[in-house]
Amino acid sequence: MMDNPFSGEVTLILDGKPQVMRLTLGALAALEARLETDSLVALVGRFEGGEQSVGDIISLLSAGLKGGGWTGREQDLKDGDIEGGILAASRAAALLLMRAFSMPGVGDTG
Numbered sequence: 001m002m003d004n005p006f007s008g009e010v011t012l013i014l015d016g017k018p019q020v021m022r023l024t025l026g027a028l029a030a031l032e033a034r035l036e037t038d039s040l041v042a043l044v045g046r047f048e049g050g051e052q053s054v055g056d057i058i059s060l061l062s063a064g065l066k067g068g069g070w071t072g073r074e075q076d077l078k079d080g081d082i083e084g085g086i087l088a089a090s091r092a093a094a095l096l097l098m099r100a101f102s103m104p105g106v107g108d109t110g
Helices: 025-034 040-048 054-067 074-079 085-100
Strands: 010-014 017-021
Touching: 010 054, 010 085, 017 054, 025 040, 025 054, 040 054, 040 085, 054 074, 054 085
Parallel strands: none
Antiparallel strands: 010 017
C-alpha cells in the first residue's frame, strides 16, 4: 500500500500492517477538540514549535488513521506496535500535518 501525497496521505505501519492516514476536515475538527486548541494555526504551531507530547502525537495519528478509514480506537494505537517506534511515529505525525497544509512536492521529503 502506497500513500498518495497529492491527497495528503501518509502510511503508518501498525501491528505489521500498512495503514493510510489522511487528515479530513472531520478528523481535524475532532483533533482540535481533543487537543483543546482554539484554531488550526494553534494546532500546527504546537507541533512546529516542538511543544507536542507523546499523547498529542498519538491523537494526531489516531485522527489521521480515522480519516484514512481505520476503525480502531485511540487506545488500540497506544497498545499497538508502530514499526520504527516513537521516532517513526513522530516523523509520520509531522509529515501528516505537512501534507495536510501544503502543496504536494513543496518541501515534501517523505
